[in-house]
Amino acid sequence: MRYWLIDCYTPHLKIVKLGLKTKASMLFNNVIVLSLNGVSQMNNLKQLRHYLLLPMLLFCQTASADFSFWNLRKGVTEISREVYDLHMLIFYICCVIGVIVFGAMIVSMILHRKSLGVKPATFHESTKLEVAWTIIPIVILIGMAVPATSTLRDMYEPGEPDLDVEVRGYQWKWQYTYLNDDPAKEIQFISALRTPQDEIQNRAGKGEHYLLDVDNPLVVPINKRIRFLITSNDVIHSFWVPDFAVKKDAIPGFVHESWAIVEEPGVYRGQCAELCGKDHGFMPIVVHAMEQEDYDNWVLEKQEEAAKVFEIVGKSWSTDELIEKGEEVYARNCVACHQTNGQGIPPAFPSLVGQGIPVGPIAEHIDILLYGRAGTAMQAFGQQLNAAEIAAVVTYTRNAWGNNMQDSVQPKEINVMMASQ
Amino acid sequence: MLEAQGKTRGVVKLTAIVVGMFAFGFMLVPLYDIVCEVTGFNGKTAGAYELSGKETVDESRLVTVQFLTNRNANMPWSFRPAIRSVKVIPGELNEANFFVRNETESTMVGKAIPSVTPFKAADFLHKTECFCFESQKLEKGEELNMPLRFIVDREIPKDVDRLTLSYTLYDITSSTQLAVR
């Protein structure tokens, strides 16, 4: 329990550092950095101090707009800034109306009380007033609708994309495909949560990007129009990157599009925004925006990696190598349902220990991994993992938790089966 | 007495509204399909297009048509387009091929569902022949090249230079067996 309390200061400290950019709050921030350092070696009593500090922290971080604890992010696209301005405009208008209405109520509550001996007035209608407070709101609403319409038009503005990325939602991860007319040059990978189960289950301290970290981020070049073609493989998900002001539902059977031109290099984090089942809270989106040159290098690297996988798949693996690799693959892809101890959460997610597929014929085991099982949550991992990973995880689960089947399968064999796909 | 009559009449009328609204709920289904077809809402495309012979081409521009394939849930078939994208002249008849193979040990029935983005382009993509008009029944290991013939209407809005046609392949084996029984 105590671990996270220590760890969770990291983002706070970071914010404070961002805040330092603004001179006005510099002194203030230094004080807080010092106090926080004190707190981080805290005992339970000192936690309290932190919460007393909280309002101050919030106060000074409003000075730096990069990141916020309590407001929208301005983001890094022209659209996201327009949305931010629109949001603030509507918010201020609401504040003004609020001050007037609540002000009138408060004045009335102070002045017009029976205890002051006030005699009630007798008026109970006034056509003029009633017309006025019908017309004035309409005018205000038109004032809001005009900028809102123009921002929305900008969002729908068509344009020739520089990069097409197909975003496909799975329960509970994302798949990105960089479309290319040359199939050999297409990059495709799965992006899943990297936060270990130990952190989620409070067995280890929580890292800086707790729940917002993935194994393979989506990498995009800056200042290029990127078109996201969004779809889903199973249920409805929603692709949301707050810094781009992009949120679009991923709907099975349909493809929807959205776009962004990222202006600053950086790492931008979002999450799935539509309830999609058990691990809806555990499928973050991480976008790494970089200079064109860096992006080109990354693409080359990815393509080389693909070639290397080919090599890896081709070589002969020892059983130990397969089990070691398999444990890693299992931890990343299988634990969410089948659990670290293989016991699963029956009946939806069956146990793998001493029963069922892992202790049955190996061909069926490979089959269910490659093609999944219809009508259940078991996915077709042939679409998500490479041959080496499939071979490794099959071998691992057949020999873990006392299953002890003593058999294994080589990536090469899997590859033959997959090649027919 | 009068009051009792009024009550009965009220109950009858209100029950009629209830029944009517229940029916209306179901009517929303075809209504939605009509709205989708007319407006291209949600990227739905119309059924088979009859060539009228009066189609004219607009050689002044090219429109890129991009093909995406997706296998829903656990559909264990291979499914991919022969080419990722093609540039077409509006008004001209084009052909594209899609490859499909049943990777399982049993006979299965699949059906591809089309979807177009941007929505406003959906109405201007006419398919004269498409594998998505019917389902495909494949024996184990059987493969098939499936053709798609289409025309991009020359009336397609000027600002649409690129449209994406996506097919999602569904396993409908169980429902077709039901139909046979």
Next chain:
Amino acid sequence: MNAVVEEHHDDHHDHGPAKGITRWLYTTNHKDIGTLYLWFSFAMFFVGGICALGIRAELFQPGLQIVQPELFNQLTTMHGLIMVFGAVMPAFVGLANWLVPMMIGAPDMALPRMNNYSFWILPFAFGMLISTFFMEGGAPNYGWTFYAPLSTEYAPPSVTFFIFAVHLMGISSIMGSINVIVTILNMRAPGMTLMQMPLFVWTWLITAYLLIAVMPVLAGVVTMMLMDIHFGTAFFSAAGGGDPVLFQHVFWFFGHPEVYIMILPAFGVVSAIIPTFARKKLFGYDSMVYATASIAFLSFIVWAHHMFTVGIPLAGELYFMYATMVIAVPTGVKVFNWVATMWQGSMTFETPMLFAIAFVILFTIGGFSGLMLSIVPADFQYHDTYFVVAHFHYVLVPGSIFSIMAAVYYWLPKWTGNMYDETLGKTHFWLSFIGVNVTFFPQHFIGLAGMPRRIPDYALQFADWNMISSCGAFLFGFSQLLFLFIILKCIRGGQKATERVWDGAKGLEWTIPSPAPYHTFSTPPKDMAEAHG
């Protein structure tokens, strides 16, 4: 004729309530049934509250501590379903049962036997719904909006029971609404015109029409789900030519009027309470009626504003944005009218008035966030975040639920014949007021900062506000035990209430003794000036 009525009337007086449990099982008396509805909704309020506290306990800190994700999703779903269909709606039906006949000078509801059925369906419906917690695969876990295909192809087996429960709730609501409409249209005291009815009766009349219009649509959508799951149709699956987005359209065609069903009677309650304690006639009665009717009408043509992110063509997004913004106009009229009623009144601040004033202020805050949500480009950032959670809890908790609490305090002396304990009532108000704001105000912040709704665990930057919100939730939740205590205490005894109870109270219900006799207005009242307040 007159003599016959008199005789009949006397005859009735001999029939007091039956004794024991059969009184409640077989009762056709509107007051008994109203009481049953109110207690049932109070019980459901606690069950839904336990779900909510489970959710807030899990969200107290980052990491998974108390409930695992599968159970968390069940809790969010059941919290929503139970609060909407089990707590708020039956509470308003209970108020309607108690008050509508007394306010219009009618002896009972028009269809007493049906009234009994429509209540007794509810315990079965909710018994079945809650029993799904103990079924294989657990309770519904797809959110109270149960979007397909998560609620069809991917649902736990208990979905069939969920569908049946929704059917039963729908039947109950529809029967209740038919009863309310027929009562109001046929049983008003002679001489009472529609425009002389108290606003609570007006708002309920309009609400009942909304219910009749949309509950069958809900029944339709769950029937389609049932057919998709068990009979091989494909309404919501693209494979068979259906569309998951269709589900959302049909659902929200029901869902948006549904949210007004939960707030219109609240408007009626507040419009009764504020004039009483301001000792001044309600400002703009006519415009209140028209505003209510136009809000009801608008509720049918704005449903897609819940679906801005599903991908709607530009023209569609613009239309639904404008239509939604227009709702602010009649709603604004109502708020301004309440403020004008308070203005230059002679106010006292008993518990019902405190709840009513809190209602106006906090509901307006919920209205502001609603206006922000209607702005499509901004909605892309707000949608499905805690900002939305904050918004609808502001209109539902300090909105609907505060109005129900205000109503209970306001009419409790009439129901029981005893005054409630004013000090305890005010304590309950302040605890609830603080609890609600501490719970839900920070949710605006975490929503804007980027926390999606319906997640059991969150990133570290959301930790502080979540902890505060959870503290507020526990404060609010446990304060309601005080509410229970106050009600029980008031039923058992206390200072005797007068006929009029409140010196500014106007309306027919205040002309009969306190507690209200088992049978009232067996002969219709004559003084219509009193009715209009």
